[in-house]
Amino acid sequence: xxxCKVTGTVVANxxxxxxxxxxxxxxxxxxxxxxxAGKMIVALDxxxxxxxxxxxxxxxxxxxxxLSTREKAVDALxxxxxxxxxxxxxxxxxxxx
Amino acid sequence: xxxCKVTGTVVANxxxxxxxxxxxxxxxxxxxxxxxAGKMIVALDxxxxxxxxxxxxxxxxxxxxxLSTREKAVDALxxxxxxxxxxxxxxxxxxxx
Amino acid sequence: xxxCKVTGTVVANxxxxxxxxxxxxxxxxxxxxxxxAGKMIVALDxxxxxxxxxxxxxxxxxxxxxLSTREKAVDALxxxxxxxxxxxxxxxxxxxx
Amino acid sequence: xxxCKVTGTVVANxxxxxxxxxxxxxxxxxxxxxxxAGKMIVALDxxxxxxxxxxxxxxxxxxxxxLSTREKAVDALxxxxxxxxxxxxxxxxxxxx
Amino acid sequence: xxxCKVTGTVVANxxxxxxxxxxxxxxxxxxxxxxxAGKMIVALDxxxxxxxxxxxxxxxxxxxxxLSTREKAVDALxxxxxxxxxxxxxxxxxxxx
Numbered sequence: 150x151x152x153c154k155v156t157g158t159v160v161a162n163x164x165x166x167x168x169x170x171x172x173x174x175x176x177x178x179x180x181x182x183x184x185x186a187g188k189m190i191v192a193l194d195x196x197x198x199x200x201x202x203x204x205x206x207x208x209x210x211x212x213x214x215x216l217s218t219r220e221k222a223v224d225a226l227x228x229x230x231x232x233x234x235x236x237x238x239x240x241x242x243x244x245x246x
Numbered sequence: 247x248x249x250c251k252v253t254g255t256v257v258a259n260x261x262x263x264x265x266x267x268x269x270x271x272x273x274x275x276x277x278x279x280x281x282x283a284g285k286m287i288v289a290l291d292x293x294x295x296x297x298x299x300x301x302x303x304x305x306x307x308x309x310x311x312x313l314s315t316r317e318k319a320v321d322a323l324x325x326x327x328x329x330x331x332x333x334x335x336x337x338x339x340x341x342x343x
Numbered sequence: 344x345x346x347c348k349v350t351g352t353v354v355a356n357x358x359x360x361x362x363x364x365x366x367x368x369x370x371x372x373x374x375x376x377x378x379x380a381g382k383m384i385v386a387l388d389x390x391x392x393x394x395x396x397x398x399x400x401x402x403x404x405x406x407x408x409x410l411s412t413r414e415k416a417v418d419a420l421x422x423x424x425x426x427x428x429x430x431x432x433x434x435x436x437x438x439x440x
Numbered sequence: 441x442x443x444c445k446v447t448g449t450v451v452a453n454x455x456x457x458x459x460x461x462x463x464x465x466x467x468x469x470x471x472x473x474x475x476x477a478g479k480m481i482v483a484l485d486x487x488x489x490x491x492x493x494x495x496x497x498x499x500x501x502x503x504x505x506x507l508s509t510r511e512k513a514v515d516a517l518x519x520x521x522x523x524x525x526x527x528x529x530x531x532x533x534x535x536x537x
Numbered sequence: 538x539x540x541c542k543v544t545g546t547v548v549a550n551x552x553x554x555x556x557x558x559x560x561x562x563x564x565x566x567x568x569x570x571x572x573x574a575g576k577m578i579v580a581l582d583x584x585x586x587x588x589x590x591x592x593x594x595x596x597x598x599x600x601x602x603x604l605s606t607r608e609k610a611v612d613a614l615x616x617x618x619x620x621x622x623x624x625x626x627x628x629x630x631x632x633x634x
Contacts, residue, residue, distance in 0.1 A: 161326035165293060175278060209308075220311050258520035261496075261519065261520040270520075288442065405598070406610060431545060501598045515597050
């Protein structure tokens, strides 16, 4: 699971049938303070995340363990919205919303 | 899922039996504006993509979740053709075709 | 399996249902002497690890092989707390607790 | 799937039982012109490739989808010998044999 | 599968139950001449390898295809001890023991 920031959305109408209705978020790997500073990927959302949220993104076959993605061509999934990150005893990130 | 641009095709006649008939596209990782700027891989196509398209590429076991690739030796699959990418509230890419 | 140091915790209340109750640790890849020097990821804990511990982190589908994570959206799991690391015949790390 | 050049062979007599009889090729990631320019890995061969060939290499669980590798400890497999690569409308590679 | 050199051992008493009894080796990616020159990982041993050996390491779900690791939280496994590596027609490595 990596810490990522939701930075945008991706629209694709011509899709693999079984993914119809799915919405894709553009997310970028972020450091523990929430600053985007890494690779950009496209992830499906399983937790009603929104743009600007700091989220947990699972990758690989783990993404198909929930009901809505079972047996679908999904390799990146937002599995949580982060509230707090603590590193070396210090609060590094707190969700402002 | 990564954003990639379809940049070419790869022909291989001597193939694993079970992949006969499959066609391979050369794709390159791209940024949200659609500019190729990363790793090149070879992906099968599940959505009738064409050269020059900006596409969504799934990797790993997720590629075998659709009927045509089930139990085949596939590890990269084009699962969508991108129409729009929005980043930080700005339109970064719009499909011109 | 990679050598990682537990450096913090991540709290996410809005999570995929099936992961309710799970706690996430922030871990960073470390060298054989135990010095953090690499990528940061978020891992679930299977062995009662604590902050500051040097641990073994498994990734990918291997994380779902234990009872508590079976069929859950988990892709990084702490599977051991390291006591000793020996490299080229020399003791490089010994757990101090 | 990545484009790789077969650059050598690896002999290992002391092997996991179930892989007895398998032969390993040393392959290196190559660009679309066929020039080796990347990571070196060791792959099993499923298509009677030979040294000097430009090949398609599948990685991960996709490697176990063919009969001869099913349930074996294989994570890289040569699945095709490349005849032609076309990039941006230009022929970049043609197999000379 | 990657070429790695066995450089040390890792001891972890507090482990996931199902891995009790397993021993971990510290291995480092090596070039075809056997010189360690890459990433360090921790791998289980399936072939009675020893420190100093040049070995083949499989990663991912392929590691769970043998009896002793089936359904265990393992993501890196030593699957062979290398005797010879030949690259571009030249002997690059020969096991000295």
